[in-house]
Amino acid sequence: MRITELFEKGEFVVTAEVGPPKGVEIDHLIKDAHEFLKTRVHALNVTDNQSSVMRTGSLATCKVLKDEGLLPIFQITCRDRNRIALQSDVLSAALLGIENLLLLTGDYTTLGDHPQAKPVFDLDSVSLIHAVKCLEQGFDLAGNAVDGKPPKFAKGAVVSPCSDSVDVQLAKMEAKVKAGCEYFQTQGVFEPDKFMEFMEKAKQFGVPVQLGLIIPKNVGMCRYMNGNVAGVHVPDDMIEELKADKEKTKAGDTGVEICARLIKECKDYCQGIHIMSLGWENRIPEILDMAGIAPVAK
Amino acid sequence: MLITQLKSKEIIESLAEGKIVIINCHGCKEVYFAEHEADELQKELSASKEITKIITTDYICNPDNLKLQLKKHMDVINAADTILVFSCGVGIQTVADQFQEKRVYSCCDTYQLPGFQGVTALNVDCGQCGECYLNGTGGICPITACSKSLINGQCGGAKNGMCEVDKDMECGWERIYRKLEKMNKLDNMKYDAPKVRNFGISKEK
Numbered sequence: 364m365r366i367t368e369l370f371e372k373g374e375f376v377v378t379a380e381v382g383p384p385k386g387v388e389i390d391h392l393i394k395d396a397h398e399f400l401k402t403r404v405h406a407l408n409v410t411d412n413q414s415s416v417m418r419t420g421s422l423a424t425c426k427v428l429k430d431e432g433l434l435p436i437f438q439i440t441c442r443d444r445n446r447i448a449l450q451s452d453v454l455s456a457a458l459l460g461i462e463n464l465l466l467l468t469g470d471y472t473t474l475g476d477h478p479q480a481k482p483v484f485d486l487d488s489v490s491l492i493h494a495v496k497c498l499e500q501g502f503d504l505a506g507n508a509v510d511g512k513p514p515k516f517a518k519g520a521v522v523s524p525c526s527d528s529v530d531v532q533l534a535k536m537e538a539k540v541k542a543g544c545e546y547f548q549t550q551g552v553f554e555p556d557k558f559m560e561f562m563e564k565a566k567q568f569g570v571p572v573q574l575g576l577i578i579p580k581n582v583g584m585c586r587y588m589n590g591n592v593a594g595v596h597v598p599d600d601m602i603e604e605l606k607a608d609k610e611k612t613k614a615g616d617t618g619v620e621i622c623a624r625l626i627k628e629c630k631d632y633c634q635g636i637h638i639m640s641l642g643w644e645n646r647i648p649e650i651l652d653m654a655g656i657a658p659v660a661k
Numbered sequence: 662m663l664i665t666q667l668k669s670k671e672i673i674e675s676l677a678e679g680k681i682v683i684i685n686c687h688g689c690k691e692v693y694f695a696e697h698e699a700d701e702l703q704k705e706l707s708a709s710k711e712i713t714k715i716i717t718t719d720y721i722c723n724p725d726n727l728k729l730q731l732k733k734h735m736d737v738i739n740a741a742d743t744i745l746v747f748s749c750g751v752g753i754q755t756v757a758d759q760f761q762e763k764r765v766y767s768c769c770d771t772y773q774l775p776g777f778q779g780v781t782a783l784n785v786d787c788g789q790c791g792e793c794y795l796n797g798t799g800g801i802c803p804i805t806a807c808s809k810s811l812i813n814g815q816c817g818g819a820k821n822g823m824c825e826v827d828k829d830m831e832c833g834w835e836r837i838y839r840k841l842e843k844m845n846k847l848d849n850m851k852y853d854a855p856k857v858r859n860f861g862i863s864k865e866k
Contacts, residue, residue: 541853594820
């Protein structure tokens with residue numbers, strides 16, 4: 364199933380992110396997905412060598428999750444593959460029955476664990492969306508016909524609502540919509556006011572947007588994100604809140620509460636949520652319960 | 662060595678708005694410049710467009726030299742709406758940087774050839790991509806000013822206006838956007854067909 368069908372039905376679409384392991388032992392990921400996510404999220408994003416750290420592939424992990432009865436979203440970045448490999452992987456996804464894509468430019472190579480690697484960026488997020496759309500119309504990017512029935516995907520992309528240059532982000536968002544993007548997931552949001560302001564401007568594009576959430580685990584993580592993670596800013600009062608009750612924060616409860624509160628404040632302004640739990644998948648059901656988001660109908 | 666090749670007459674005509682000043686750069690011996698063709702084209706343009714001055718000079722890639730060379734022409738440049746530059750990609754970026762609010766357009770594509778490149782001290786760089794993007798980007802090169810050489814806009818990696826790859830480097834697309842804002846040309850960011858680079862082009866020549 365394509366998640367665009369859910370948006371069309373007016374569902375509040377809930378997705379979460381999982382990262383393939385560095386290695387081929389995937390039992391833990393599958394177990395967590397069944398235990399904490401299967402009844403609570405519509406679909407699972409599978410990251411593509413997240414933060415430029417080499418891991419098992421997104422497409423293979425998507426296939427494993429699909430065989431387990433889960434709905435995967437295949438994340439594809441332009442960092443490691445040229446247009447030939449990208450289009451080939453998109454067709455491979457169709458062959459394996461993976462129908463949901465999230466198309467990204469990708470972090471730069473030097474941010475990861477192979478800083479010596481050659482950065483590719485032959486295409487970027489916009490031209491990758493365009494390439495997928497071409498394939499859906501029966502042609503590759505060079506204009507050659509693709510044999511047989513063309514594939515059909517839900518084509519997603521990302522945007523940073525709390526970026527310090529949100530106007531530049533909105534211009535890119537528009538380019539993505541024009542290229543054929545059908546839904547957006549956002550970078551982690553900690554400032555509801557900025558998000559609402561962003562949505563006020565983004566609604567002109569008429570494309571569903573899922574609020575991106577990162578569970579703030581502790582003060583150190585927030586300070587790190589403020590200094591280093593683009594588009595993410597944790598306000599001082601939230602950092603104070605994490606500082607206030609050290610035991611509660613250590614147990615993860617403050618972060619869970621903050622996340623649930625962000626959902627409640629923003630949910631009327633968006634068409635779904637996307638949770639990047641960074642290993643805290645087990646806390647997702649609690650966050651959703653607290654925010655009043657019911658289990659998904661299967 | 663670099664080769665500059667003129668963009669098509671149709672493209673150059675479409676860029677020529679209002680009062681026009683043309684700058685030709687014949688500086689570098691390491692750059693092949695289509696001098697004769699440029700001359701012919703400029704004569705043809707004069708018939709239909711309001712060209713107020715044609716300046717032929719050298720080493721416009723050097724900002725100090727550029728200032729010096731243009732000093733005596735400043736009145737006519739200030740009155741112009743558009744500056745058309747016939748030079749390599751570095752030259753046009755230097756001119757665009759000097760005239761922040763003017764429409765500075767490139768009339769050439771710059772290709773790469775093996776051998777020596779120009780050795781003038783530079784503030785900017787030309788990727789010699791052979792499909793010059795400067796006319797859509799306010800004279801700031803997305804190939805060399807963006808770490809990922811993106812041509813369809815900013816990635817999600819800029820923080821406080823700086824690049825995720827090099828925290829001492831400004832985000833190229835942020836610079837491009839601000840420049841277009843100043844030029845009242847933000848519509849350049851709105852286009853229907855995404856741009857896709859042709860990596861075959863510089864090898865074909």
